[in-house]
Amino acid sequence: MxxxxxxxxxxxxxxxxxxxxxxxxxxxxxxxxxxxxxxxxxxxLALPAHATPTDTSLDGIRILLQLEDLLVAFYTQALAAPALTASIPTAQRPDFERLLIQQQNHAGFWRSVLSAAGITPPPVRPASGYDFSGRRSNLANPELFPGVMTNYDAFLQLAQQLEDASASIYLGQISAFTNDKQLLEATLRLQIVKARHASHVRTLRRTTAAVASAVKSWPSKVDPAPSPAIVVPSPAGGTAAPVSIYSFEAKETQVVSGTNEVPFLGVLTGPTAVQYSALSEAFDEPLPTRQATALLEIFG
Amino acid sequence: MSDTLQSTGPDDVQLMSPLHAPIKRRSFFLYAGATTLMLAGCSKDNDNPPATNTTVDVGSGDTGVLNYAYALEQLEAAFYAQVLRSAYFTSLDPASAERQILADIALHEQIHADFFKSVLAGNAIRQLTPDFSGIDFSQRLSMGGKLGVLDAARAFEDLGVQAYNGAGRFITDPRNLVLAGKIVSVEARHASLIRDLIRPNSFMGDISAGFTPDTLGEDVIDRSVTSRTARQEKSKLPAQVLAIANTFLAADSKVSANSLVS
Known part of the structure; x- marks a missing residue:
């Protein structure tokens, strides 16, 4: 329950x-x-089943706290995994310690928001309660993300997807806080920290020899596709195959109101013409609530 | 060079003071963390002409916020466009990551500026004229009293991020909020990357001697572990941002946001 x-x-x-x-x-x-x-x-328990509330700030807080707890567990497990820590370059270990500390503070922030509203926040689960192999803590299940806690490259690849997704999940929840200026600004400021993390993890991957083709510091159509990729339900619904989180980032158009696409003619002329990939790079995209929730459930 | 001049207050309270200080470029160097530049710059730039020229006000409401963002994106786009023509950029190995990165960011910023211009249509502020005389476009890093390309880029990107963070509260239409969020997220990626280019692993700030993951190396976020904004990215109000941005705009293109007040 x-x-x-x-x-x-x-x-x-x-x-x-x-x-x-x-x-x-x-x-x-x-x-x-x-x-x-x-x-x-x-x-x-006796409430009518037809109550279908729309997203509001409590839903937003719940998802974002769940996300922060997941990130805390991810870096806690990673920094304690002997084989992985042996393969993390010495210069890089402080990076992941910082990421961990920051996510802990972010989780603490959301807990304090709940407490201030008189709601008892969910307890902090032990990091071991999460399973980043994708087996959902059942060894009989297939390992979706092999080697994440033993191999630096596999770890970095999942870290990149989780940090990218975090910025997108924050962005997806931001409109829940339209009427609360303090939470709105906090959400923006936390999203930005995730984006900085994501950029740095991508930079680490780019500068790691094991990655053959270049990874940019922002989601790009020219990035090598992550393998294995985190997949979430297709927005098409029904029986449509699950999609990579990066499918949401591939948008080359921006719509302001209704169906009016914003024209980008200025950048498509002159010496830098026909760089359509830049149109999707220039905007991070939100991950809708349904996909965000599904992603959070993959790991615990 | 040291980054340690950066204010450590939760919201850069110390940077409030340059709002009324006459030596605006000096405050920018303080912001940029360029110790030696600050010292060299203050005597040189004391004789800035008084701001008697026309000011562009961004307006009020969501339109005001979008125009405010448009002004900053214009500035960034103009900066990177000049970078692409610079001696520093053209001297880079065509296959180098840094060259590709600067070219990519230049496109992103031009797209952002175009985007706001299209969205604002008839309500858009006019084209601003930049003044980059404080930047040496032939240098990678700051020297000789001027900002280098990467140091200037870092300052613009960090400032842009803090500006969006501080302006979100003035937006009322959730759609505009999401649009701003889409863009600031990419600005943060730029900021992180430019910092890593200047010095690997400095994506959150200074990692000089004495750095520990828990206490230092986090210039860009609130270092407190106990405040309400612990480990959140910093945020600046429009007046604080424009005091810095205006030092890079020509006398006839200074920007104000007098109606964006909480």
Whole structure:
């Protein structure tokens, strides 16, 4: 049973027909105290099944905290894995220690936001509770990401995908905080740190001899495709095959309102003409909530 | 060269002061962390003409924020366009990663500027005239009282990131928020990379002697482990950003954001 799902349903049903956002629930909980809310939880079981709340800030916080916990577990496991640490160049180990410390602080931030609203944050799970082989802690399952905790190249490749995805997941949640300027700015500032991490991990891959063709420091169509790639459900839905997280980054058009594409004629003339790949490089793209949630579930 | 002049306050409070200081280029060098340049620059640039010329105000609301972003992207695009024509760039090995990187970033910034111009259409501010006289385009790193190409690039990229972070709060339309987020994310990638080019592993800041992963090397984020913004990227309000950006704009192209106030 998921505490947040219950809270979500509670707020959706409590709300007037025009569905007050759940950040109001945060406020209400802040006033009423978390105990009262938890005591009321069993009632949620009787809630109508048709409550289908839209994304709001509590959903956003839940996903972003889950993401930060996953990143913390990833670098915690990596820095404690004997074979992997033996293969990480000495100059690079402090990088990953910094990444770990920063993600720990970010997770702490989201926990403090929940606490301040009177909600007991989910406990920190031990890093060993996550499985970055993709086996979902069941040895009978196929190993989706072999060697991640033993081989530096395999580790870097997954780190790149996780950091890229993190920036995209933050971006995907940002509109949940439109009405809360403090959380909005925090979300932007945290997204930026992920983007810096992603850029650096990509730079490390580019400067590592084991990668044959050049990896850019931003997702690019000319990047070698990650193998194995993290795949998430296709936005096409139904039985469509799962897609790489980078399929979302391949957009060459930007739409401002409705279906109006923004013309980029200026850059497509003159000596730098016909560099369409730059159009997708110049914008990071959000990872929608459904895909973000699916990604988080792959590892634990 | 040392990066350690960078303010350590959570939101660069120390950089508030240059807002009213007469020697604006000096404050930029402080920002850029170029110790020797700061010393050399302050005597040289004391005689900046007073800003009696026309100022371009970005306006208010979402349009104001988009124009503010457009102004900064214009500045970055103009800078990298000049880099591509520079003696430094043309001297690079055509197969070098650094040459490819600068060419890529130049395209990204031009695309960003084009993007805002298209989106704003009739509401767009006019084309700004840059003043890059403080940059030596023949040098990779700063020397002789002027910023080198990479040091200037680093300053522009870090400033751009902090500007978007501080401007998000003025946006009301969620679609514009996502658009800004798409762009600032790439600016952060640039900033990280340029720093790594200047010195490997300095993507978050100074890694000079005494660096430990826990306490140093994080100029670009709030180093605190206890504040609400612990380990978040820094953020600057428009007035703080423009005080720096305007030192790179010609007298007839200074930008203000008088209506973007919280």
């Amino acid at each position: 998921n505490l947040f799902s219950l809270l979500d349903q509670l707020s959706a049903v409590d709300a007037s027909p025009d569905a007050a956002p759940r950040r109001q629930l945060l406020r209400q909980l802040g006033r009423a105290g978390a105990r009262a809310a938890v005591a009321a939880l069993p009632m949620a």
